[in-house]
Amino acid sequence: MFNHILMGLTHVFSLENLLLVLAGTVAGMIVGSLPGLTATMAVALLVPFTYTMSPVAGLVTLGAIYMGCIYGGCFSAILINTPGTPSSIGTTFDGYPLAKQGRGEEAIVAATLASAVGGLVGVIALIFLSPPLAEIALRFGPAEYFWVGVFGLTIISSLAAGSFLKGMTGAGLGVLISTIGIAPIGGDVRFTFDIPAMQGGLNLIVMLIGLFCVPELLTLALNGVKNHQALEFKKQKGVLGDTVRKVLSKPGNLIRSSIIGTVVGILPGAGGNIANLVAYNEARRASKHPEKFGTGIIDGVVATEAANNAVVGGGMIPLVTLGIPGAPPDAIIYGVLMLQGLRPGPELFTERADITYTFMLAVGLSAIVMIPVGLYGGRLLSRFVATLSPKYLIPGIGILTIVGSYAIRNNYTDVLLMLIFGVIGFGLRYLGFHGAPIVLGLILGPIMEEGLVQSYLMGQGNAWPYVTLFTSPLSWVLIAFCLMSFFWPYLGHIKRFLRRPTGRKVPFDTDKEE
């Protein structure tokens, strides 16, 4: 194996491949920062360009674009409160407040470092631990996915930032919205109002732009007369060194988030969109200052960005070993592998090892390339956005929202839906509802629905078909996770209640912790 790695290294460090990694990463970063253009689309659009390349060069380019794209999503998340890809949803929670306080550069430096570390951890797992980790992917069947979905919903307590009830209401709304369109199982037509385009359901990206970006634009426009700038801009000295020190002084958060990203990446059907939120939740839970999350804390940005880039390597683990794509962009990379006559499986690591290792190492290299490119380009971009007057910024982003929501499926209905949900999102914000729980419900709804119905169908031989949800040990573990995660926020109450000295009453409103 080590001779394969050495051989791969000599291939990666050829001039051609280095240039491809650099170009791919930069292109990916640009595409990723545009809301509406996801990593999947970026990789798919680039496929034709790889036809004229050798298999190695084509794969190297696609891998670098994928990596760059997931990272690029943090720019728009931090600077305009709109995740550039669904993998950066959580980055808006703390990234945008930081930018508002004039600490946008700090957020971008932290995101860059975290992305690079996360990307590297994922690739290291890919190179060294693929076969055992791929087995994990297979353990998850319909019942397990149902519980993964339920576990995801328990994160609400951390996303709601304020009212748990409002968070749950938002998530319920999201789950309901996810049922629009053709049922994934059974094929029933639901809530389409006889509009053919609605058969595809409401797209996640459309909702992200509608619920995150449009309300922000409207708020900006309303304040526009008073403020000359959308974001505060403070010239910070030594921000680079300080932030790097700050991020690296807490390796626990970095490593935990990277591992979460890798594991979620391995599970087919769950990608960066879930990984970043799970990592955010866990970072908040492990933190000594959970109350600071959501107000602009570097740890929040680090968690989400490390996790989503770790998904890149993690998602390739089942791909190269079993031929099962871990995340959507991997499905396209799979198609390219097939076209090049490279069949995933053991032979990829033996007979075709030169191609495979070069590819994996190039993906790792692109994670490193992000550091200089991101630190230079990203900070430049943050200065540009911060000093731009709202009268240019608002129409500029406005156009992006329309182009972005159209581009995702080349469909005008999506633009209309984006605008409608934008107005709804604006109203909801004033009522104290955040977009994140709604979007989480939208992501998890189909996972839970499929798992539930498939488990039910699989239990047809039993007297009580739903029993399949509770039969595997892995399901029990996941159920335990769900319970733990759900009751965690109340643990403080319970502990205090138990420790309370008899006879002295502790008023309940003093121990608000969420």
Place this chain on the structure above:
Amino acid sequence: MKRRNICALLLILAVVLALPLAVAAETFPSKPLTYIVCFNPGGESDLTARIQEAPLKKYFGQDVIVSYKIGGGGSVGWSELIQSKPDGYTIAGDNLPHIILQPLTRGNAGYETLDLQQVYMFESTPNILVVRQDSEFKTLQDLLDYAKEHPGVVTAGGSGSSSANELGVIMLNKAAGVKLTYIPFSGSGAATPALLGGHVGALMTYSTMAIRYKDKFRPLAIMSDKRMSVLADVPTFKELGYDLVEGAYRGVAAPPGTPDDRIKYLADTFDKVMKDPEVVKKMDENGFKIEAMGPQEATDFVKKKMAEYKVLMAEMGLIKK
């Protein structure tokens, strides 16, 4: 005088306006071709379009833009296609049985089967029943015997609802007098880990998947007319006494009202593409069966299948209109 001037002006205007039309009519194609893929990147439809893309560009004589319109199991793309300009520059990949079953079972799918003007049916992927390499079922008979004794217990995963895979299971249940429980997954790719992880007992999948996972799956029988050369040791259901031929068929369609000469040009182009040695090789390697049906032949085939599925779906009580 004045009126004559106006007349002359109008005449000139008419000529000027007609000129590009006339030129365009003479030299089709003079614009890039938009090829809509209605399914997720990475699936069979996308893979096919990707194999065709480069030779298509060459034989069509203009650029080819592959564009995705995904959703509703293809219906979102097809309902948009039928509203596109019927000038021969917009086509979409279309799939059987989807384009027949959706209008049948959904009430309003946004299009009618025959709205899609068939250009060329290029490939099929026959249904194939597979189990895991280490499964106790060595032959189709083993599986059917067990299923007969344990009705509903054997689960067979497949790609989605109202798909060729589901039809295959329904047909097999009927022909063999068994009850396999069909479990739909979102795409043939999503069903694979369920079999490998032992969550379903078997998969009714496409020939392409049996080749992709040939070292992990054990194919029991294939629903094609004859054995496929790339899966030469897999018996057909016919050989084993069940007259079942079913699978997914893929081709391209144009909006209704596209002129016949343009349809013909497109069909000829696809015919050349599908006979290109490089394409034939890749199709073979990936487990696609080349069909090569022209516009008329493809339309007749669609009509024949429509009648067949209508009976089957009526029996199942799945027709919604």
